[in-house]
Amino acid sequence: MFQRWSREFGLWPGLGILLGVFAFIGATYGLFWKVPFAAPALYMLLAIIPLYYSGEKERNDFLKGIFLKKDYSRIRILENLLVTIPFFIGLLCYGVWIYALGLLVIAIYLALIPWSPKWGLRIPSPFAHFPFEFTVGFRKTLGVHLLLYLLTFMSIRVDNFNLGIFALLVMILTCLSYYANPERVYFVWIYSRTPAAFLFEKFKIATSYLILACFPILLALMIAFSSNIWILLGLLILGIFFMLTIILAKYSVFPKVVNVPQALLLAIGFSFPPFLLFLIPFFYKKAISRLHYYLE
Numbered sequence: 001m002f003q004r005w006s007r008e009f010g011l012w013p014g015l016g017i018l019l020g021v022f023a024f025i026g027a028t029y030g031l032f033w034k035v036p037f038a039a040p041a042l043y044m045l046l047a048i049i050p051l052y053y054s055g056e057k058e059r060n061d062f063l064k065g066i067f068l069k070k071d072y073s074r075i076r077i078l079e080n081l082l083v084t085i086p087f088f089i090g091l092l093c094y095g096v097w098i099y100a101l102g103l104l105v106i107a108i109y110l111a112l113i114p115w116s117p118k119w120g121l122r123i124p125s126p127f128a129h130f131p132f133e134f135t136v137g138f139r140k141t142l143g144v145h146l147l148l149y150l151l152t153f154m155s156i157r158v159d160n161f162n163l164g165i166f167a168l169l170v171m172i173l174t175c176l177s178y179y180a181n182p183e184r185v186y187f188v189w190i191y192s193r194t195p196a197a198f199l200f201e202k203f204k205i206a207t208s209y210l211i212l213a214c215f216p217i218l219l220a221l222m223i224a225f226s227s228n229i230w231i232l233l234g235l236l237i238l239g240i241f242f243m244l245t246i247i248l249a250k251y252s253v254f255p256k257v258v259n260v261p262q263a264l265l266l267a268i269g270f271s272f273p274p275f276l277l278f279l280i281p282f283f284y285k286k287a288i289s290r291l292h293y294y295l296e
Contacts (some may be wrong), residue, residue, distance in 0.1 A: 137178030
């Protein structure tokens with residue numbers, strides 16, 4: 001699956017693995033550097049999230065149907081260990097071996113006893129059912145939202161503004177991820193409007209939902225750290241520009257996924273925000289040209 005995704009992305013799988021390793025190391029260092037007191041628990045929770053989804057009932061029922069019980073148990077344990085080993089090594093590097101051992105125990109336990117929910121609960125969403133990006137994305141990342149709200153509470157409790165900033169930035173990135181994959185052509189073709197009007201509508205709704213998702217964190221941080229209101233507002237405005245860029249980049253190659261050249265340009269823009277002044281009109285022209293075929 002990773003090889004197919006890498007080739008579709010226009011990336012050699014070996015290079016993708018190498019970049020992933022460096023990105024993981026950098027993220028680990030950044031987390032333990034910025035929030036050292038909470039990093040072990042957060043790091044452990046980040047490792048548990050994919051373990052939870054790998055325990056999905058339908059997926060495991062399928063595996064049980066094609067493998068013997070002994071082979072199934074070995075495969076599930078191997079799956080969970082492969083996911084947790086990078087996190088296990090990271091925890092050991094920072095000397096928190098209790099968390100590391102606890103993570104291994106949890107990984108093996110969840111492999112043998114899947115804990116996916118058995119009920120058919122429909123998670124309510126604060127976002128409208130149409131368009132779909134935020135509705136689907138919110139329900140898939142509900143745990144991330146709750147974790148970020150918890151981080152915000154912790155930042156206020158320990159008087160650590162940087163931890164609150166981290167929660168706000170991750171919330172913005174989570175919302176941006178909802179627009180990473182293109183929808184089916186039909187869900188663009190059904191619009192009866194010009195490409196420019198289509199993009200404006202997408203951006204207007206995405207911006208309002210981004211503000212709605214970030215509002216609890218922003219409000220709490222503004223009350224607790226009132227002297228830093230302008231920093232918080234500046235980050236939100238920057239997030240809005242990031243959202244605009246992501247949407248334009250997505251439709252500049254529609255219905256394909258963003259490939260390596262576009263991803264590199266986005267990485268430069270996110271690392272050096274003034275570059276967005278070039279990226280936004282660049283992606284806008286390409287998106288208008290691309291959408292003409294489907295909308296007009």
